[in-house]
Structures are given as C-alpha cells and as structure tokens.
Amino acid sequence: MGLTGKIDSGFVKKPYKVGEPCADAGILKQTRAGVFFCLLDVSGHGPKAARLTRTAKQYVLKNASGDLTEVMRGLHHYLKGTRGCVAAMGRIDAKKGLFHCVSNGNIGTRIFTTKSSVRILPKTGIIGYIMPTPVEETHQLHDGDIVLLYSDGIKDHFERGECKPFLGENAGHIAKKILNLFSRGSDDASCLALRFIRVRV
C-alpha cells in the first residue's frame, strides 16, 4: 500500500471582444516529472496578440520537461523584440503532492486548501522585455487542494469564502464559475483550475 495522486483540471477563456481570438492560453502536459501547467497572457488583445500566444505556447510545450526557471528564461529570450507576455508555470508531482511554480507578471496564482488560502506572489516584469531572475517556489499539496491560475482579465481580490459554494465541484466547473463571477470585462480573461486528489495504491 502506498500513496500517489492525480490531478483534475479545467481551463476556460473568454476574449475581451466577442469574435476576437483570445490572447490568453492555458497549457497542460504530462511529463516524466509530473503534470506541467502554464497560464500565459500576451500583452494587449486581438488577432496580433493571439498570434504571439500561439508562438509562446509552442515554445512552452516543447520545453515543458525542462527546469522551470530555465523554461521561463528561455521563453524570455525567445520572445525578445515582441510585445511580450506574462506567465505562471509549474509542475505538480502527483506522487509526492508537491507543487512547483515560477511566475512573472500579473497572473494570479492561489492555492485553496480545505481551510485557508495561499497566494503565490509573482515577480514583476514582462517576459520578452524586462524579466527579473525567476525563482521557483514549492508547496506541499494535500488531498482536495485547489490551485487556481488566472489572468488579469479576472479581478484579483476575490476571497476563498466567495468560492466556497462551488469549491466541491470538479475543476472544469470551478474554472467556469471563477470566470463568470469575477471577470472584469476589460481584457481577455482565463482561468486554469487544478485539483490534487490523493489516491491509495
């Protein structure tokens, strides 16, 4: 008998203007070191921004198995001379329940545990333009903990209490609720929700 874990995930996005492509992207990829995740928001909105989103997404996917601070640094160099983006990315080692994260710019990253809420503070910068040295943070996850990543199209000051009525739902439903309840309507908006579930094997 031992312990492992799995991730339930959900991602939703909504463009600022109806009919425009969204320049936010959510990325999930199973790697040997765990489930890689990323939420990125290219500066501005509209078709040109969305084109750069696709470019950035391809880079991140291709490098998803790499050291997190290296992926962030690599993305910064890759996007030099462009309008840039902000991003939070990381990996969950489901076996150990370890959450690793690197963040740059205004992407909200929160962990809602059964009793409390933890906020991951991002470094201030724009990837591709000016980026401080990325630093990796690690947190221990427990059964049922929810990780939320969201772009600045969603207000940042909502409380865990406001989410309580739907925190028991699946991750896809939680992401949808966050977007519907808290999106500002002034930019592209997106939310990636991840729930860690302990499994006995």
Ligand SMILES: [Mn+2]
């Ligand atoms: Mn934005």
